[in-house]
Amino acid sequence: MIPVEELVDHVRTYNPNTNVKLITNAYEYGKLMHEGQFRHSGEPYFTHPIEVAVLLSQQSLDDSTIVTALLHDVIEDTKSTYKEVAKRFGVEVAQLVDGVTKLTNLELTSKDAKQAENVRKLLLAMSKDVRVILVKLGDRLHNMRTIKHMRPEKQQQKARETMDIFAPLAGRMGMQWMRDELEDLSFRVLNPEARNSILRRFLTLRNQTEDVIPQITQDIRDVLQKAEIEAEVVGREKKPYSVWRKMQEKNEGFSRLSDIYAFRIITNNEEDIYRALGAVHKRWTAVPGRFKDYLSQPKSNGYRSVHTTVSGRDGKRVEIQMRTRQMHDVAETGVAAHWSYKDGRRVENPFTVDPFTWLASLTERFDKNDEQDHEEFLEHVKLEMFSDQVFCFTPKGDVIQLPRGATPIDFAYAIHTRIGAACVGAKVDGRRVPLWTRLRNGQSVLVTTAEGQRPQPSWIDTVVTGRAKTAIRRALREEHREGYIRLGKELARVALEHVGKKSSDKALTTASNKMGLKDKDDLLARLGSAEMTGSDLVSVLYPELMSEDKQDIDLPEAKIIGLDPGQFAQPGTCCQPLPGERIVGIATRGKGVVFHTMHCERLAEYEDQTSRWMDLQWTNGRTEPVNNATIAVTMANDAGVLGRICTLVGEQNANISNLEFTERKPDFYRMMIEIQVRDVEHLHNVMTAVEADSDVATVKRKRGRRSDSMKSQNPVGVTEQ
CATH class of the missing domain: 3.30.70.260 (ACT domain)
Structure with a gap:
């Protein structure tokens, strides 16, 4: 167990004015409250809050956050109360501990209705004080690092929840290092064979070419030294999950990927970024289509950097990222940089994005959209967290911000729902393109509309924004509802007959109530529109028939x-x-x-x-x-x-x-x-x-x-x- 003196010494390295007495008292109180409790590994339970506090101290966070980490489980797991914590450590700490406790009790992998409501609560808790989610992310990271001591089914649940909610949330908060580690730890549980295959390929590559990272790092340093540019150069292998995701997205093999290694040039000022870029391009051939300038167009989470890919040593494609030290701090710690301390004072990083801006706009939009159902809400939240932005222009020069992979249909809906619904064509940079074209940064988009045009069913899988998906689904439900209900009745009959049950009004009403839908017609419409499946219906009504040994024999054949x-x-x-x-x-x-x-x-x-x-x-x-x-x-x-x-x-x-x-x-x-x-x-x-x-x-x-x-x-x- 890490002693309190070691924790305090670490906090003092960035905050000499830290309240040593406050942290020491919290340490001793937490240790006393958790006495006699043990983790699945057999270690004393209090080792976990200490590790979370150390994780957050590595982000140079304030005393209140460190104390909250030490006490984050006392209200939930011990005889301690909110009132007592407030009396001993102040209202601010008590509110933070209470906020983390409420997040811990949320079921984020439950049925859609309950999960949606709990995700809403998570976002609202964050909007009150973002430090609540910083402590919760630290808590989840340490739990994932020690997940091997849990039961296999619990490991699967926690890993899926981490992959779906907490990893993308860390990314949306700009904490890229944490997102990478959370994803990789979850990947190890959810798909160990795929992860091991990536690790084997890395090992084979090292055996064939030796460790190329030090070699390429030195090559870049030599180029910068020749150009008289002072900068730090670091290189690393991408995490296995990051490589796997690229393979799936690009449908390419391991050897074809150009960014399995990442190198960073960290300069003293912004001018040196472009000087370094020129020196790198002068020395090596740039790969077309692989240049991104996030300095002129920063990501919505504050990320700023210049990316380029070049054919480096022995023709290997190498991705190089260039940014200043302040930009690097934001790229690594994200929202945590908003709360970080240096020499006892809050550090004002000019590149930090105020986290409340995104949270306020997100919660406001969801509050206004009462018609949005649970599935659409969750889909929208995940899109908001995963999105990597592109910026496109209207013919008048207005900037429209969209997630990566967005299409002209997304662009049209971003302007106005009425324009999206009536969209029949688009021109990008003056050339007519199909509506499923993926837009790129800086393109100018002109949308053509026609009176009487209605959203097409095929658009659902073409668009990527939650706004477009919600509007299209609503329009299709209204237009095709009767037909979907008729088809849904047939699909429900077939699905239930395959498990020896009858599709009755009572059964369908029961299922719709359990799923939080308005009525059985709403359920049938979703079945008919393929928003849910016959197996979903069977699992709700007769979960005992959906065991692993029956899933493959009870479901009907996939058909068109x-x-x-x-x-x-x-x-x-x-x-x-x-x-x-x-x-x-x-x-x-x-x-x-x-x-x-x-x-x-x-x-x-x-x-x-x-x-x-x-x-x-x-x-x-x-x-x-x-x-x-x-x-x-x-x-x-x-x-x-x-x-x-x-x-x-x-x-x-x-x-x-x-x-x-x-x-x-x-x-x-x-x-x-x-x-x-x-x-x-x-x-x-x-x-x-x-x-x-x-x-x-x-x-x-x-x-x-x-x-x-x-x-x-x-x-x-x-x-x-």
């Missing part, structure tokens, strides 16, 4: 919904859509429909034939590995490699239906493997398992026209005309 009576559909060979991917149908002559993924390039051919477009969806249900997908694999030309790859695919319960070598070299082979999988998640698991093999260089999903020998053996029966 949205077809007209008598129509049949088949996947496009150009994009090989899988369950879990958003799909669009193109009606053909006769009664056939060919469906494509939302981002299939082939859809551009039908941009002027919107009457043939059909909004289709996969139902959520049990699927067998019968859906075709093609992966391109580059592997070493060594004995036994191909056999291992085939074994790895089989171990993931996928089938190899065809295999074709496309290139043979003395050292490497390239081949196309057509596999049969359940859905897009199953495909990602297969690709991860294959890429983890040390003799596999790259694994990529292959879309587009296949050669005759690789064509699917499934009957076609219809062609697009």
